[in-house]
Amino acid sequence: MISLVQSMTGYGTSTFTLRDTTITVEIRSVNHRFLDIVPKYPRTFLFLEDRIKKIIKSHFSRGRVEIHIDMNGEGFVNKSIVTDWELVDQFIHQLKLAKERYSLNGEFPVTVLTELPDLITVYENEEKPNELNEQLLFNVEKTCRQVLKMRVEEGKYLIEDVLKRVSVIRDMVLLLESRREAVVEEYRQRIIKRVSEFVDTQITSEDGRLYQEIALLAEKGDITEEITRLHSHLDQMEELCMNDNPIGRKLDFVIQEMNREANTIGSKSNDSKIGKWTVGLKSEIEKIKEQVQNIE
Template sequence: MIKSMTGFGRGDSQVGDKCFQVELKSVNHRYMDVSIKLPKKFTYLEESIRKVIKSNIQRGRIEAYITYESIGESDINVAVDMPLAKEYLKALLRIEEELSIETDVTTSVIARFPDVIKIEKKEENEDEIWQCLQEALNNALNQLVIMRQEEGDKLQVDLLKRLNKTRDFVAQIKDRSPIIVQEYRQKLIERIKEILDEEFSLDDNRVAAEVALFADKSNITEEIVRLYSHINQFSNTLQEDDAIGRKLDFLLQEMNREANTIGSKANDLIIANLVINIKSEFEKMREQVQNIE
């Protein structure tokens, strides 16, 4: 089963008061490229996320967007250093007493002094965090893989259809090939008679030698055999359960090369038109192959 490199998946998960949402988007890429955007405090999990993605996908550019929300208590602690606050208060009262001035000592005044109030982050359970994130990530990956497989099924149907059309064109070329030499011999004789006196005696040996030379130069049997072989390889590769995009692209290059050779050697208008049809199908197939994992 082939897979497309285009897809999207979203996954959510909640463990305790922790909620993660993961969105994955994949597009065409020659190799495997993973881009991850997540809250800064979870950057230590980036490599683990990358490994999970790569274990499910072999090729393409994957963009992962991860958001986090805590629906319970805040993950911030506000701590008060009471001994320090008392010392500040003693100092203020002493100033009031010794300088005989009235002061308005309030809680807000003392709270403004350095280090009286401290903001601290609560320690997180890293295993619990990863468990929650991994579940959301796996849910998103499942959706993404399913979408890529569904798109891959459509690509496979289209490629097989075009491959069958190509086989038909090659079969027509194979049937046409032997006729080319016969037509060349007839045209050669007619041309000679047209130029020379019709009563001029033709040298059958010279004509046969000329026709044999033409037949040798225009022989496309090997190219047809190789093209059939590549077509069969392409068809068999479509049934493999692996990343086959680059292999298919290589086979298309070889198929296109054989088609070009057939067109240049055959020296025949009908075959040239059939080659144009074949190359048109190859071009459409190449566009599809660019999107296969």
């Protein structure tokens, strides 16, 4: 059974119309270490920002989430005109003085008043009816569910891929385990041979203290502990992949530990087969790491 683990990539959009105004809600989600909500909408909706963020947080715990809200139409805008009559009076007075001073004839057109700044100002008063607020929040919720569906669907494929690679790695670890005893014995024999080159007599089983030292040196090349920990990490990864809660950070930690064990195995052993298998092991671990970067 595959869990409902999410990826961090998703997209959703919804549109509704009120009073001849079309409002579009669009949400995009991409990778991010934490949850980063980026609002991109008109100032008229800022008073709803806390409620919008609360809805988003109820669906997602990681990822960069951009929310766009666009309005097309003026169904919620009332326009009004305000005239600065005191300034108009001063302007007319100055026109009369100019006519007298320069002996000007004719009348100034009324349209000149609309061409001068600050005399007449058009104000837009935006309404925020409860109906708009409710519909907007409803569509934010609706869009979040679309994004969630996409993230869960992609998360399903990511987890399937991770579990396949976990199976491949487990087979590799079993190969390493099958080679362990032979490698320890080969390592022990190499030590005995090297020591014999520096002593006058052949080393025998009666040389207890020397054999003890050789055994201790041989144990340094033993990879039993690393293999045991790798098995444990693989079990932990499989268990996490069956979880419906956010697991990205936990998986990332387990991957780091697995990589550390693989590096230790590679540094301990001079065996060509183990060296080759370790390279393959690290390659598969790196592939899992790349997938885990996109898991919530």
